[in-house]
Amino acid sequence: MGPVTCDHAGMSSETETVTTPAGVVVPDRIRRVASEAPLRDVMGGDARWEIPVHDHGFVALVDAMPRLIPEGQTADSAIVQAARVSYGAGTKKVNEDRGLIRYLLRHRHTTPFEMIEFKFHIAMPIFVARQWIRHRTANVNEYSARYSIVPDRFYRPSVENVRQQSTTNRQGGDESIDVGTAEEFLKLLEDSEALYSRYLDLTEKGVAREIARAALPVSVFTEWYWKCDLHNILHFLSLRMDSHAQIEIRDYATAMYDLIRGIVPITCEAFEDYRLNAMQLTGLEIEALRTGKPLASENRRENAEWEAKKARLGLE
Numbered sequence: 001m002g003p004v005t006c007d008h009a010g011m012s013s014e015t016e017t018v019t020t021p022a023g024v025v026v027p028d029r030i031r032r033v034a035s036e037a038p039l040r041d042v043m044g045g046d047a048r049w050e051i052p053v054h055d056h057g058f059v060a061l062v063d064a065m066p067r068l069i070p071e072g073q074t075a076d077s078a079i080v081q082a083a084r085v086s087y088g089a090g091t092k093k094v095n096e097d098r099g100l101i102r103y104l105l106r107h108r109h110t111t112p113f114e115m116i117e118f119k120f121h122i123a124m125p126i127f128v129a130r131q132w133i134r135h136r137t138a139n140v141n142e143y144s145a146r147y148s149i150v151p152d153r154f155y156r157p158s159v160e161n162v163r164q165q166s167t168t169n170r171q172g173g174d175e176s177i178d179v180g181t182a183e184e185f186l187k188l189l190e191d192s193e194a195l196y197s198r199y200l201d202l203t204e205k206g207v208a209r210e211i212a213r214a215a216l217p218v219s220v221f222t223e224w225y226w227k228c229d230l231h232n233i234l235h236f237l238s239l240r241m242d243s244h245a246q247i248e249i250r251d252y253a254t255a256m257y258d259l260i261r262g263i264v265p266i267t268c269e270a271f272e273d274y275r276l277n278a279m280q281l282t283g284l285e286i287e288a289l290r291t292g293k294p295l296a297s298e299n300r301r302e303n304a305e306w307e308a309k310k311a312r313l314g315l316e
């Protein structure tokens with residue numbers, strides 16, 4: 001028999017209780033439903049899966065929802081489970097589940113993908129974090145440089161990765177610059193890293209950490225916990241694994257993708273087919289394709305994009 005409890009009117013009554021796995025005693029009115037199949041941990045019981053990125057960075061998967069899934073299934077099953085609420089039971093076999101997931105992704109029925117979440121621990125340079133934080137749908141908790149001293153870790157590209165400014169794309173650069181200029185730039189980075197010892201000295205002399213950090217360059221590393229649902233992770237990955245994204249954030253996005261694709265393989269296969277490796281045709285492009293006429297636009301960039309798409313389609 002359970003302990004005596006008081007109801008709202010202050011009358012005493014007796015209730016049955018159970019003890020949760022956390023050791024908390026709760027009223028026994030929770031209907032517990034056992035899993036139909038034995039459960040397995042999607043991370044195989046590991047505390048974290050980590051991929052090193054650059055010299056000091058990493059992307060580490062530290063948790064997933066669902067964490068436990070029935071034997072013989074993948075975490076993709078959480079998408080199917082949610083979708084069945086709207087489409088009804090009926091698709092039970094793995095190949096039918098695959099078809100449903102591919103249909104959902106193709107037709108942008110996105111909320112079932114929000115039923116899966118991943119939590120990451122990431123270390124990256126501040127200039128990468130600046131781009132990353134623009135993705136507003138994640139929950140983020142960052143290392144506090146007001147509270148703690150910033151560790152001595154800086155991003156330095158390899159000589160080959162010091163890119164020349166592109167003349168066609170103002171945001172990027174793909175080609176390496178000549179070795180002499182690259183080395184000059186790496187020397188500049190080294191000089192900026194030398195500010196670190198002065199930062200440390202001045203914090204030791206009592207300058208507050210919150211203002212002292214203003215002297216550090218954006219190549220210094222920060223860390224955060226980043227939790228996001230699968231729908232928004234795929235949106236993040238489609239933008240940041242894209243060739244238009246800066247190579248440094250692409251390295252992190254690719255590491256993130258490698259961490260999740262073994263857990264949600266059916267979704268990732270559909271993501272590659274319908275998003276990552278897909279292309280969108282504009283109304284003007286469809287018209288040009290249909291009529292065989294030039295694109296009805298005088299915009300140079302739009303025409304260049306159409307040429308690139310035609311080349312990809314083997315139409316040149």
Ligand SMILES: Cc1cc2nc3c(=O)[nH]c(=O)nc-3n(C[C@H](O)[C@H](O)[C@H](O)COP(=O)(O)OP(=O)(O)OC[C@H]3O[C@@H](n4cnc5c(N)ncnc54)[C@H](O)[C@@H]3O)c2cc1C
Nearest residue numbers: 131134135136137138171232235236239240242244245246
């Ligand atoms: C190659 C590249 C170049 C870029 N260049 C620049 C640049 O020069 N300058 C710059 O400032 N940014 C730049 N960005 C950042 C870009 O503009 C977006 O801020 C970033 O990619 C986040 O995209 P998002 O808003 O779709 O993502 P999220 O913030 O993750 O949002 C996901 C989706 O949720 C919805 N959403 C979220 N919040 C809101 C809201 N408040 N109101 C309405 N809808 C919302 C939108 O549909 C959005 O697409 C660049 C990004 C890329 C990939």
